[in-house]
Amino acid sequence: MTILEAAAAIRAKKVSSAELTAESLSGIARLQPRLNAFITVTEERAQERARRTDEELKRGIDRGPLHGIPIAVKDVYCMRGVRTTCGSKLFENHVPDRDAAVVERLEAAGAVITGKANMHELAYGITSSNPHFGFVRNARNPEHIPGGSSGGSGSAVAAGMVFMAMGSDTGGSIRIPASFCGTVGIKPTFGRVSRYGVMPLDFSLDHMGPLTRTVRDAAICLGAIAGHDPRDETSSRQPVPGFLPPGQVSIQGLRIGIPENFYFERVDPEVEAAVRRMASAAANLGATLVPVRVPDIRELNVIARVILLAEASAAMEKYLSRRENFGADVLSLLDQGRLIPATDYVNAQRLRRVKQQEFRRIWRQADCLLTPCTPTPAPKIGQTTITIAGESEDARLASTRLVRAINLLGLPALAVPCGVHTSGLPMGMQLIGRPFTEPLLFRVGAALEDVTGFDKRVPPEC
């Protein structure tokens, strides 16, 4: 069931929030040993809230489509009185005294949070290390990684444990698990969703967004959490539009940019074919495909790396004296970041502005870009290199290669499943738009999702 279907079922009295919540909690309990998608389950709190939302509906209080829907949040989101670990030994006993803005807004919309999703250490660790709260496994195939850093969120949604799980995306951390787990994921425009109450990793790169089973579900969730928050000094005052595409969505006349350079290079041939099939489908629906040349994304990725390293170390510096609390991979990245001189960081930020300007030219030609999301499906757990057309590449660098630059540009990007690889694993595409055009991305995503034929059902083994 999607959020929209569940919302209809609740209102038709076919099911209650208490029942959906009980199902979510039992699903989490059943799959936790197999997938390890959660760090904390908020069972009592969820049951209490589910009862309350059921009562509200009886009294005619309807908070909209998320009313009574069980969801999860990545363990970077603070919840008052609930342990919030950020996937780190450092915070294993940390209990915040406040809710993140996203938590506040989701609960105000009636959502029921059944747990805190597992994640890479500090949203920063790499998959090949052994994190404090253990590996998450991919619900589509437990021998494979779910991608990171919002891996628990991706696996939990793919396995049907929750209808939605909030992720966070600093260099691809929503879109990579969406692509690897076969879910939808949106990294909104920088400033669109408040970061108040989220453990910061990278000041100028962190973005908050949902992972869901369908594009329309993602649109509903973004609608609940978008908007200005004076407590987040990077929050935008841009008005919040309607996000949900209509039942019959038209993309007639839209100009969809297909990159001629970079995005289809060193990509698994099946992934390329799947994304190009989606482009043809868009053309069949009346969209115009526009070949575009994009600025040098390799250079953007280098700039992103300097900024990422420096900002993460700035955020974590005060904890670094207790080195035993960090995984070796995270510690190595944090130490690298401390050695970056301010002058290099300043020059990276200057270049970033120039590149943002260069990228703007694309929007004269196209309304959005369609690209692969990850160059391959999910690697196996422990796999450190991937091979495409005979060439080897570091698995982590490969997974971030097509998504990381978009954080630097602050643009909205929507990941949507676009097919199944012969390995049986899902493949993902990425739609990139100009700032604050999430409604357009949802329209294109929904139109293509309706024709992709991707089986969104929970894998039978879950």
Next chain:
Amino acid sequence: MTILEAAAAIRAKKVSSAELTAESLSGIARLQPRLNAFITVTEERAQERARRTDEELKRGIDRGPLHGIPIAVKDVYCMRGVRTTCGSKLFENHVPDRDAAVVERLEAAGAVITGKANMHELAYGITSSNPHFGFVRNARNPEHIPGGSSGGSGSAVAAGMVFMAMGSDTGGSIRIPASFCGTVGIKPTFGRVSRYGVMPLDFSLDHMGPLTRTVRDAAICLGAIAGHDPRDETSSRQPVPGFLPPGQVSIQGLRIGIPENFYFERVDPEVEAAVRRMASAAANLGATLVPVRVPDIRELNVIARVILLAEASAAMEKYLSRRENFGADVLSLLDQGRLIPATDYVNAQRLRRVKQQEFRRIWRQADCLLTPCTPTPAPKIGQTTITIAGESEDARLASTRLVRAINLLGLPALAVPCGVHTSGLPMGMQLIGRPFTEPLLFRVGAALEDVTGFDKRVPPEC
């Protein structure tokens, strides 16, 4: 004569641009040995342009109030084919192949540039060192400094060599010379004026603006140079309003904030009295004086220093191998900046955002702030400490103390002379507004200027 008066005289055929330009050039030549306000005089270019503007007017082409008016630009502004030194030995023979956006716009408005104003080395040196192009002296009293870094601009306008001189302001470099020389100076909102073609010092702190004899002249000049420029990636798309206040300006009902903390502490008693007299004058004109508490400006000044040092070193790093090309003071600052870790810079920028947010609360209470501009009048050349009420302070730190934080906040700030000290030197006040409220600052500035009684005439010895 003000720009408005000169513009009227030109149109009444009482004077031609060629005559005004000849006067400007002879004034520069006469006063150069005494004040050293210029690095380069663009005599032939200016004469040619003056002839052309006179011909245009004869043919009925009228480019507005700056048509035919002789002005100067600080030697940070690139002019095609004209040496642009930035006050540095490094660029003593540098001849750019392009015009700065500000130069383009001023010339498109008909202005005639008669020279490039002297300045602190790289807009960064301190007054106590001996710059490559020599000291500028204050036109009000040549034994005193004109303030920096736009000292040549301040002295040239005060001495009547030009009607306006463009300055640049990274930590007070327009407002300090305005205050010390008895001129008006506006540091516009960040992004209001294009920085294209200006030698960069600090990516996130540099602002471009004019120094003039009157507030209305400053408004005319800002009108000519404000607006979006795609070549400057920090340029704002905010629409450009009318800046020029009407002849009869009303400030009835405006709420003028008078800081209760920081801004009147450690200020020369005569300066304090002069600014408070201006506050009373504003109240007499119908404005409401609102006592306000401002956030900790000392902390803002510390943040500004970290950002200033790091960004300046980033901009100049590539030249640092030729150390003999720098003054000892500048070299020391550049070396300091190279040692700042990126993590410190990142934390300073984060804190900056928080402080910007804090500062916004002020605008609920007040429409603008009225403060002293510098705590004292201009120190003597060679004077390294100033004394206020028996307490000594570094002269350079004192001069930037009340202005530097505003660059960090990106707010517009207008410096206006507000009286004459018993030493015979001018004293200045500062009006600070919320982003893009320059028109309001000009209104308040013009209303007070009309009642201040400050003698704007050129000193008799010039």
